[in-house]
Amino acid sequence: MSVLTLRALSKRYGRIHAVDGVNLTSGEGELLAILGPSGSGKSTIMRLVAGLEMPTSGDILIDGKSVLGIPPKDRNVAMVFQSFALYPHMSVRDNILFPLVARKVPKPLRQPKLDQVSRMLGIEDLLDRRPTRLSGGQQQKVALARALVRDPELFVFDEPLSSLDAKIRSQARAELRELHDRTGITMLYVTHDQIEALGLADRIAVINQGRLHQVGTPRELYMDPADLFVAGFVGTPPMNLLPIDDDTIAGLRPEHLRLASTASAAGDYALDLEVTVNQLEYLGSEWLAYGTVHSGLPEQGEPQQVIARLPAGTEPPFSTGDRCRFVGTHQDVRWFDRNTGKRKPAAVGAVA
Numbered sequence: 001m002s003v004l005t006l007r008a009l010s011k012r013y014g015r016i017h018a019v020d021g022v023n024l025t026s027g028e029g030e031l032l033a034i035l036g037p038s039g040s041g042k043s044t045i046m047r048l049v050a051g052l053e054m055p056t057s058g059d060i061l062i063d064g065k066s067v068l069g070i071p072p073k074d075r076n077v078a079m080v081f082q083s084f085a086l087y088p089h090m091s092v093r094d095n096i097l098f099p100l101v102a103r104k105v106p107k108p109l110r111q112p113k114l115d116q117v118s119r120m121l122g123i124e125d126l127l128d129r130r131p132t133r134l135s136g137g138q139q140q141k142v143a144l145a146r147a148l149v150r151d152p153e154l155f156v157f158d159e160p161l162s163s164l165d166a167k168i169r170s171q172a173r174a175e176l177r178e179l180h181d182r183t184g185i186t187m188l189y190v191t192h193d194q195i196e197a198l199g200l201a202d203r204i205a206v207i208n209q210g211r212l213h214q215v216g217t218p219r220e221l222y223m224d225p226a227d228l229f230v231a232g233f234v235g236t237p238p239m240n241l242l243p244i245d246d247d248t249i250a251g252l253r254p255e256h257l258r259l260a261s262t263a264s265a266a267g268d269y270a271l272d273l274e275v276t277v278n279q280l281e282y283l284g285s286e287w288l289a290y291g292t293v294h295s296g297l298p299e300q301g302e303p304q305q306v307i308a309r310l311p312a313g314t315e316p317p318f319s320t321g322d323r324c325r326f327v328g329t330h331q332d333v334r335w336f337d338r339n340t341g342k343r344k345p346a347a348v349g350a351v352a
């Protein structure tokens, strides 16, 4: 099991800082996701790790040794891309064997590897087919088998599930996780999809504009976002971010914005808002209420919009157009510095 370290890693394209001083170390055998919006530098990090690009500055280490001088084919890093990039004119068998043939692995050693990986992925029956005759999910498995067959030290995935349709994506996600747990290979997984990162990864590194914002477990990112970017990016619908004064923004997850009549802590709330409900959505497993804040926040130009999430078990005790009192407890509200965007300690900025 290998440890990947990015040390002050930077890549510039002319004036664009695609990757800007990223420090990040994986755990041994960890599934580490890199999560960020489009253009945040995710693919550039992948290409740097695989050796397809050279950094402008900084270093990349595998098990403590710099790999910068090692060409891509000799870095034992297996990549699986968004488009599985299978060779259409070759059978599944030849696609999987290709990395071994390219590396001149002796013939007698190839068949046992082929058997092992095709069994592991459950694709023994597909070996004689052409990739064009496979479903998206099957193609993905073949791409994984081809990457696994060379016993990589490190797996690098660039949005490998995004071309699958939504139905099989969650299944493919579970299978990928299982494959990780079975092989114990350290995996770096790039995605812009926070649900995918939350569901799959041991830890997530959130990047934006080439900079690392936070590294943590899915729960840490969700419960304790380090700054306004992470707070707004992780979670659907996003955290309610409400300006309190010139220096402070209060953050509250939609499920933590509770009707005063149903909130458990009586009286002492960090946020106490009068809200007109503009829209109510039934989503099967939950209700979402969209509203406008009337009082409880300082007057600041445009009225603030909020979203509350309610369990689906019962009908909400209000209708569209009603005015309701919604509250947030001290325990649930997160405070942010409006100027730096960073988290502030608790218990400052509470609204009277």
Ligand code: ADP
Pocket (backbone or CB within 6 Å): 013, 016, 017, 018, 036, 037, 038, 039, 040, 041, 042, 043, 044, 045
């Ligand atoms: P992501 O994978 O998060 O969508 P990328 O790593 O592809 O982001 O890109 C990060 C930034 O670097 C973007 O602004 C992109 O336009 C720029 N960029 C990426 N590759 C190149 C390149 N080869 N030449 C110039 N700019 C590039």
